[in-house]
Amino acid sequence: MVDAAALRSFDRRLEGVQVVAEGVARVAAYIGGAFLVVSALIVTFDVVTRKLFLFSIAGADELSGYALAASMSWGYAYALFCRAHIRVDALYVRLPIRIASVLDVLSLLLFAGVIGLANWHAWFVLSESIRMDAVSGTPLTTPMWIPQSVWLAGMLFFLLCILLVMLRSIALLVAGDLDNLRRIAGAPSVQDEIESEIQHAPASPSPVVAERSNH
């Protein structure tokens, strides 16, 4: 017989880990987004100089591709913590919470399986690049292991975050704490969706004074 109190305290300890992981995911999202902004600026510069001054920076598009790979693979975990990975919940919302909770756990188990497999195959891509000393077939001749390891690291972090939420939700399911389970792993309800959309659109735009950075 498993002790519900012990499971809850196990969950609380993991909650502390999740707070840290969410912090990392958020910082990664900021950095990844900054990559995208910078690559947008580089590409803009490239288009303008190409058109007006007839010279082109080699590899602006290639770099933006790497920015995409890095920002998205590191962004997957952020989307996970926002519960933004959409699920078709037409049937789910009509199920009793007990069954829906089992589906939440199943979702995370299978998510871990699919992303685990993706990590496994991504590792082969990276190890092959290292073994062959592969470089991109472009003027930049980027050593492929650099963008690929950033990409793989992001996917690995995503996998670890899935496993973390999965462990917590299994503990909560066994302990019978279905409300908390739904809070961390459930598909967002209509109410949640509405709130997140509103958060997205800043109501009554307050006049923000343009800040200047001093650091």
Added chain:
Amino acid sequence: MLAATTVVLLILIALALPIAVVLGILALFLDVVYTPMPLQNAMGEVLWTHSNNVILVAIPLFILMGELMLRSGIADKMYGAMVQWLAWLPGGLMHANIGTCALFAATSGSSTATAATIGVTALPQVYKRGYNERLFLGSLAAGGTLGILIPPSINMIFYGFLTDTSVPQLFLAGVIPGLMLSALYMLVIFTCCVLRRDWDGDPEHTSWELRFRTLIDLLPPILIFIVVVGSIYAGWATPTEAAALGVFSAMALAAANRRLSWPTMGDSILGTIRTSAMIILITVIALYLNFVLAAVGLVQEVNQFILGLGWTPLQTMLFIIGIYIVMGMVMDTLAMVVLTVPVITPVVVSLGYDPVWFGILIVILSETAVLTPPVGMLCYVIQGIRNRGSLNDVFIGIAPFMLALAAMIGLMLAFPQIALWLPTYFYR
């Protein structure tokens, strides 16, 4: 193979798994059961190739552009100008709702961003000016749909990538249907308010002097539209480069409005990563599934099945439209498109339809899907901004606008040139 795959797909959907997981498991199932070759060995290569694909960079960049635009503070002024130009019609401000949405759509690739931005600006007016609340809510939700039909459109990039269709051609093809649908929405409002005078609100004070004075407020979105869409057709930029120009222009515009700050950039970035990470994960796994689908020959099997029914192309198309309308009621549009389009598009093309035309039709059906209950994302958004009464008011309010969407689908079937004239003129 077709029957078994459909059953597996339905089970996976019923389990409410994340879409990325549904796609991944489906690919594994087909690989393990139907091929002697281990297709899985190519998985890493396929995932990496698409994860750093330059064409896909356009998706987060267009999302970032939209996030910046909705924080740039131009929506209020645009709305004020649209009121001057359109609110003298019977239906008053509701025409401004549609007009502002159409114009904002030209700088944003997403429906929810469009509806949320214009909704926040317009909604307070419904109580002050005595409009029929339901119709007013409906006009906001319906106007939001224009976001994905008038280029740039994230949905078109998504469709183009999944089906190997030209994104610039899709963008061009969306222009005329987008303008026609705006006009149809306004016709709905006009007719309703002529028939029922009490649904209209208090008249607005408009004058030619104010019209010309506010004209400058319509300029920023038009300029951004010209930069983004114009650069593609002038042959200066790929869609990805156009998206980068769009991000730069949106930042410049926000700076001009003194709204470009670290908090604005931070919020825009988080919103962008949240949405685009979800879309990109689905996209790269969907592309792996596409690879598997092609290898096991499922697309051909679906093709033979549908051709074997012996229906005329029009009957088949009507059947497909019916399926999409039903799916759209219960499914998120992204899920709907990613699960069906890679298989259905080749069938439709073999029946003699144009893939660009079908892409526009899919976008119009996606617009229908984001409005229809019980799962109607745009109605949720408008209800969320309103934050009182029942969600059903919004669902009732969009009913008349459904007629406009139905008419638009009918027109597309009867006159495919609505979508194809511009791309043919420019490219073929």
